[in-house]
Every structure is written in C-alpha cells, then in structure tokens.
Amino acid sequence: MNKKLIYIGDDEVNICNIIKSFLIKEGFEVELFNDGLAVLEAFNSKEPDMLILDIMMPEMDGFSLCSLIRQKSCIPIIIVSAKDTEPDKIAGLNLGCDDYLTKPFSPMELIARIKSIFRRIQLDKTHIENNKIITIGDISVNPDIKEIQFHGSNIGLTGMEFSLIYYLIINKNRAVSRSELLDKVWGFENDVETRATDDMVKRIRRKLLNAGSVIKIDTVWGFGFKIQY
Numbered sequence: 511m512n513k514k515l516i517y518i519g520d521d522e523v524n525i526c527n528i529i530k531s532f533l534i535k536e537g538f539e540v541e542l543f544n545d546g547l548a549v550l551e552a553f554n555s556k557e558p559d560m561l562i563l564d565i566m567m568p569e570m571d572g573f574s575l576c577s578l579i580r581q582k583s584c585i586p587i588i589i590v591s592a593k594d595t596e597p598d599k600i601a602g603l604n605l606g607c608d609d610y611l612t613k614p615f616s617p618m619e620l621i622a623r624i625k626s627i628f629r630r631i632q633l634d635k636t637h638i639e640n641n642k643i644i645t646i647g648d649i650s651v652n653p654d655i656k657e658i659q660f661h662g663s664n665i666g667l668t669g670m671e672f673s674l675i676y677y678l679i680i681n682k683n684r685a686v687s688r689s690e691l692l693d694k695v696w697g698f699e700n701d702v703e704t705r706a707t708d709d710m711v712k713r714i715r716r717k718l719l720n721a722g723s724v725i726k727i728d729t730v731w732g733f734g735f736k737i738q739y
Contacts, residue, residue, distance in 0.1 A: 514628065515539045515556075519549040519572065520564040520590070525613075529562065532617040533624075546570030550578065557583060560624065563607075565591040565598070573605055580606035584656055584669030586627045590615065603696055603706040606670040630694075646679055647725045647739030649718075660721040670695070671714050674707070678727060678737040687734040711735055 516533060520526050521544045530540045541558070543549045547569035549561070561579065563572040576587055586608040591598065594612040602610045609623050644651040650659045656672040658665050667675070673695045678686055688707045696706075711727050718725050726738040 513537060513539045514559040515541070516560045516562060516624070517541050517543060517549055517552060517558045518562045519543045519546060519567055519575065520562075521545060521567050522564070525590075529617060529620065532621060536621055536625075538624075544568070546572065546575045550575060553579060553583075557585065560585060560627070561587045562620075563587060563589050565589060565593055565602075573601060576602070576605045576607055580668055580670070584672075586631065588620070588623065588627070590620070600706045600709075603692075604709055606668060608696055644679065646682065646737075648723050649725055651676060651679060660718075660723045663721070665717050665721040665723070667714065667717060671710060671717075674710055675714050675727070675737070678735060682737045682739075685730040685734055685736040689734075691734065707735070 514537075516538050518526050518529055518540060520529075520542075523544065526542045526544070530542060533540050541552065543552060545568040546563075549563070549567075550570060553561070561576075563575060565572040567575075572589055572591070576589070579585070579587065587606065588609045588611060589602045589607045590611045590613060591602075592613045599610045608627055611620060611623065642652075642654065644653070648660060649665075651657075652659070653676060656667070656669055656676075658667055658672065658675065674691060677691065677695050691707050708729075711729075715727055718727075724739065728736050728738050730736055
C-alpha cells in the first residue's frame with residue numbers, strides 16, 4: 511500500500527519538524543513548506559493526500575490557501591493555529607477545512623485526528639462503491655465525483671457543501687443534528703458555534719433554488735436539519 515503524502519504549511523520551523531518526525535514514525539510521507547505560496551505551487555505540481563496548514567504564513571495565509579484549494583480539490587485539510595476564537599474556527603470550517611486544531615497541541619492528538627479523517631474517507635469510498643448514482647426528487651447525486659445535477663446540469667456545490675447535503679440525503683428518513691453534521695461531515699469533534707452548519711445550509715439552499723430544484727433542507731428548530739423532496 512502506498513504511503514499517504516501530507517504537506518505541512520507552517521512558518522514555525524520547530525513545529526514543522528516535530529510534526530514531521532511523528533508522522534514519519536506513523537508511516538506517512540511528509541513535505542514541509544514555510545509559506546503559503548510554496549504550498550500552492552507544490553500542490554499544483556503534485557496533489558498530496560492531506561494538507562496541514564497554519565493560518566498566519568508569509569506570502570499567502572492559510573485561509574486564502576484553503577479557499578483556493580477547495581475550488582479544485584476535496585482533499586482533507588487540517589488547520590493548526592494559535593488563533594483559538596470561535597470566529598476563526600467557524601471561518602475555517604466554512605472555507606472547507608476538515609478539522610481545526612489550536613496551538614499548542616499534542617502531536618499524538620493530531621495523528622489521531624489524521625487517522626480518523628482517513629478512516630472516514632475509506633468508509634465513504636466503500637459506501638460510494640455500493641451506491642453509485644442516487645436520484646432523489648428532481649436531482650441526481652454522484653458521490654464518486656461529488657456532484658449534484660438538476661436535469662443534467664451541475665448546480666455547482668463545493669466539496670464540503672456536497673458532503674453536507676449528501677449526508678442529509680443518505681439519512682433522508684430522519685432529522686440530523688448540527689453536532690452530528692460537524693462530527694460526520696467535518697470530522698470536527700470540539701464544541702463550536704452552530705452557525706457554521708447554518709451558514710453552509712443557506713448557501714446550499716440558494717444553489718438549489720437558483721437551479722430550480724424542489725429539494726428543500728428544512729430546519730428542525732433547536733436541533734438540526736432534514737432533507738425534503
């Protein structure tokens with residue numbers, strides 16, 4: 511089995527080297543970068559299996575880098591940052607990061623989260639192999655390429671937007687809580703303000719409406735969301 515390749519973008523050299531040493535011991539391949547632009551150039555040359563990004567980096571910050579990469583790829587992204595406020599965490603989640611870890615942190619905790627994300631990806635692949643194109647209401651869902659079409663036209667969801675609505679669709683017979691979405695879609699286990707899910711649901715609703723679909727995401731007040739068709 512090929513080793514997973516992880517890019518680390520952080521201008522704190524000591525932190526990079528510590529993380530790298532732990533990851534190599536766990537069997538991962540690691541490349542280090544000290545500014546955001548270098549990460550982007552390396553990504554455009556060879557896409558890794560995961561990105562670990564600091565927010566405050568020279569040339570290009572982690573949020574901008576995450577946003578650019580999310581336009582072209584659904585690879586997992588973990589943000590590690592000294593910024594520990596709820597707005598920072600929510601911003602990262604809304605831009606499409608899969609997890610957000612505040613400094614200082616235990617390298618073993620980071621490794622646990624990395625392995626958890628890769629396990630979830632493998633489970634998703636297994637589910638995709640058993641469930642190809644899904645038709646629900648007036649849309650078709652292709653989990654293999656993370657695309658939802660309305661009458662043959664892609665409605666233009668980001669990778670995280672697709673993951674959220676896809677999770678609601680495969681759980682269409684029940685309401686899904688905000689905390690479950692944060693855990694299952696983002697892999698984010700810490701308590702954060704629930705506006706992160708609400709903001710993304712609003713964007714998905716707008717794209718469904720603009721496409722002309724009758725699919726709706728109903729809010730279950732005080733709990734979460736449910737797909738309606």
